[in-house]
Amino acid sequence: MLKITVANDAPVENTSATDEARVVTIDKKPEGWLIGESLFDGDMVQIRENLYHLIWKNKSYNIEILGSNPADKSFRLLINGAEYFTTAKDRLDLLLEGMGLQNSDSKKVNNVKAPMPGLIQSVAVGEGDQVSKGDILLVLVAMKMENVIKSSGNGTIRSLKVAPGEIVEKNQVLMEFQ
Known part of the structure; x- marks a missing residue:
């Protein structure tokens, strides 16, 4: 299972600290990929490095990966011209979070x-x-x-x-x- 948190439905420049985050769960099942409660029946093609085209639920999406930070599993995406900031959590991250072992917000940086x-x-x-x-x-x-x-x-x-x-x-x- 993978949980992806999108900063907001609005593009990055329109978000603020008070905006609600949207969490999307993606899970691999024997019948295919589940996105939330829906079975992914769309199509995705890589156009070039960091650029993809996705068709899902009769909608077309151009998705470009603008940047990523593997350390905190965050990504900047450009989807149909709007910029989004996302983070992802895999099974281990979710397990650690459930046990209360996630990183402290007050970590000291040298x-x-x-x-x-x-x-x-x-x-x-x-x-x-x-x-x-x-x-x-x-x-x-x-x-x-x-x-x-x-x-x-x-x-x-x-x-x-x-x-x-x-x-x-x-x-x-x-x-x-x-």
Whole structure:
């Protein structure tokens, strides 16, 4: 089973912290894939890397993966021109959450390292800024994909080690926290 949380029915730029999140459950059954309570009887074709076309319930969807963060299983998607932010939880995540063992929101961050080599496209924070878990720190472009790097905990940025346009190596320190 996989649970996908969509920030809202509205595009990302129209969402706020008070908006309700929509949770969609996807489960593999012997008869096929269940999306919520509906059996998926549609068709999906990969057009090119990170671009898909989906037909389901007589509707057509163009889906592009704009960025992803494997660490927190989050994705930025462009669906028919509207941008969405999603997160996914697999069986293990759901089991840990049910046992009360999910990550604490108050996790202390010491520094942020590059998860892969790439190009720093933009930096969303500055020295002295307070950040919370989940806040966007920067965008790293690798293999033609934009990867949004988010804070894994709370803290204050002590120093930025990179600027937009710089090329970084895997595990290079991008910023340090106090």
